Amino acid sequence: MSGNSDPLSPRAKLAVTAGKAVAAASRAAGRGSGSVIGGRVALKLDPDLLARLAQSLDVVLVSATNGKTTTTRLIAEALGAAGPVVSNALGANMPAGITSALAGGSEARYGVIEVDEKYLAGVARDTDPKCIALLNLSRDQLDRAAETRMLAENWREGLAGSKAVVVANADDPLVVWAASSSPNVIWVAAGQMWKDDAWSCPSCGGVMQRPGDDWFCGECGFRRPTPSWALSGDHVLDPHGSAWPIHLQLPGRANKANAASSAAVAAVFGVPPQVALERMYQVQAVAGRYDVVQFQQRDLRLLLAKNPAGWLETFSLIDPPPTPVILSVNARGADGTDTSWLWDVDYTRLSGHPICVVGDRKLDLAVRLEVANQHFQVCDNLDQAVQQCPPGRIEVIANYTAFQDLRRRVGN
Structure with a gap:
């Protein structure tokens, strides 16, 4: 890691320039945004580029099986109240796409980054995030994704030494298990409609008890933590017990849950819930979804x-x-x-x-x-x-x- 006052070494600058050129060529050829191929080229030229680009940013990572693209967009909108934001808003969420996105944000103060579940630990190591939002873990891409319990274990090990504030969904036992290794966790009661991936305890394998909205393992005592933020109908309840109305143009309960988690993340950076939630109203569609x-x-x-x-x-x-x-x-x-x-x-x-x-x-x-x-x-x-x-x-x-x-x- 170079100790220059300018975080980007000549090699890193070359990597960024080359990546942008390749991305532009890919776009011109009609092959999509070019962000992935551009990022791959840049990382080949400077394998430390992601870490160098993240050095000057307050980074938020967002990972989950469902809702990460939308939540990334909502957080980026909320943090815009505190300063310029760079984000991988189009969902290229593996290291190459993330590197490409950060390379385009030289004036930014915040980096709001969606990360594929399998890459979370590595990207967290590279970007030294201030905050990590974990929304849910469920079965996805069965032919190649690890079984959800293994992903939770991977997160748990990868986040164990992290200094980041982890904002995690208290209603998903797999997320709670993954986040519990972190020293600084803010729990959000964001809800969980789909429960079929968490009937056995991630800690001991025992059968989970699920009375009402609560959950606990009758064998080892692993249980739902007490949340400090909660989604309650059309409101977000903050840690002081104040209820803030959610006004979204995006439909459905899941997006209200995403907004609750996003408000908790924004508060970590000093953006009050009212301001964060008002800014989220601007979002009408996310990469074509809900259009x-x-x-x-x-x-x-x-x-x-x-x-x-x-x-x-x-x-x-x-x-x-x-x-x-x-x-x-x-x-x-x-x-x-x-x-x-x-x-x-x-x-x-x-x-x-x-x-x-x-x-x-x-x-x-x-x-x-x-x-x-x-x-x-x-x-x-x-x-x-x-x-x-x-x-x-x-x-x-x-x-x-x-x-x-x-x-x-x-x-x-």
């Missing part, structure tokens, strides 16, 4: 759901029947190629909605809906599915690459 777009004389609302926990939360916010629903599932590399998770989703919640099914794995989804006794049509593509629906609102729910396909098709 309503006009397509073939219909209003399509684009919703991302990539694992059972995400689908459960998404079903809770769609308009009631008979609003049509289009479901699209792919199983490409970025999605995970194993679609067995479809069997963990309760598709009976769609009863009464006309359903159209598209995407690479539409037949896997069709079998699952058949078993759930749902009425549906399998369609060749989005255009055909939209034609089956009457004019008006359509809810479109897709997993990761299917969502990108949809955005390209509707010009979003």
Whole structure:
């Protein structure tokens, strides 16, 4: 690590310049934002670049299986009240994408960084964060992600020596287990609809007891910590017991939970809850999620759901029947190629909605809906599915690459 007053050595500056050039070339060739390839080139030229770029920033890391892109955006918006922010707002959340994002923020005071769960410990080591937000852990990308208990263990070991303030969801036993090794934790009661990944105690393997919103292990005594922040209906309760109204343009209970965690993070940096929550109102959509777009004389609302926990939360916010629903599932590399998770989703919640099914794995989804006794049509593509629906609102729910396909098709 160089001791210059300018944190970037000539080599680091060269790496940043080269990375930006490669990213620009990639964009010009129509291959996406270029942030990942640019970051890879920059890190090849200076393997310490991420640490050097983070040196001049107060860094917040955000990790979870669900909600990290949205929460990163909400925190970035809130911290903007205290100074300029740089963030990987488009969700390139592995070291290369993070390096690219930080390289673009030379004037920033804060770095608000979404981190893929598997990379959290390494990125925390490199960036020396002031704060780490941990929202949830659930099954995702079954073919390549570690089983959730192993991820929690990885977080627990990786964060054990961290000086960061950890803002963690008290309602997710796996997150609590992971965060408990940290000396400085702020617990948030953010809720947890999906509970099927935490029926056994992460500490001893015993059976978890879950009376009401509480949870504890009857065998070793591992239990839900007392939260200092909480989501209560449409309000955030702060540690002094004051209730602050949440006004969001983003729909659903999950986003209120994200806002509660974000307010707790903002407070670590001295931004009061009222100011933080008012700034969060500016966010209308996050990387296309929740956008309503006009397509073939219909209003399509684009919703991302990539694992059972995400689908459960998404079903809770769609308009009631008979609003049509289009479901699209792919199983490409970025999605995970194993679609067995479809069997963990309760598709009976769609009863009464006309359903159209598209995407690479539409037949896997069709079998699952058949078993759930749902009425549906399998369609060749989005255009055909939209034609089956009457004019008006359509809810479109897709997993990761299917969502990108949809955005390209509707010009979003």
